[in-house]
Amino acid sequence: MFRDLPWPFPGGAFPKDLGAVVQRTVIDGSLPALLVLHAFDGGWAIGDGINDPNLPGASVATHIWHAIERNTSIAGLANLPPGREARRATPGQPWVVMERDWSP
Numbered sequence: 001m002f003r004d005l006p007w008p009f010p011g012g013a014f015p016k017d018l019g020a021v022v023q024r025t026v027i028d029g030s031l032p033a034l035l036v037l038h039a040f041d042g043g044w045a046i047g048d049g050i051n052d053p054n055l056p057g058a059s060v061a062t063h064i065w066h067a068i069e070r071n072t073s074i075a076g077l078a079n080l081p082p083g084r085e086a087r088r089a090t091p092g093q094p095w096v097v098m099e100r101d102w103s104p
Helices: 064-070 072-077
Strands: 019-023 035-038 044-047 059-063 084-087 096-099
Touching: 019 064, 035 072, 044 064, 059 064, 064 072
Parallel strands: 019 044
Antiparallel strands: 019 059, 035 044, 035 084, 084 096
16 A cells, blocks of 8 residues: 555546545445545545544544445545545535645
8 A cells, every 4th residue: 555656647546556544434434425635745535524533543544445435436536636625515415626725
């Protein structure tokens, strides 16, 4: 598993060996993915958009495809530019891409 890989990805698809920081609630299916981040350093994060992903044990490093298996629409965000985020209000709604405010 790789933390980041050269972007844009070939064929506009997430590589199978790309890692991401994913909230446990998304991985275990208790909540849907409502937030996808692509950091300036190439890292990816996927969250439920509700709970704090920074709490101890709230997130795990895993292959991004584990999150895609639960939330198939994430696959369409492989072209999300670094420094951007995609949000949606509920599953089935379109993802809205915006510039991420990275200030503390």
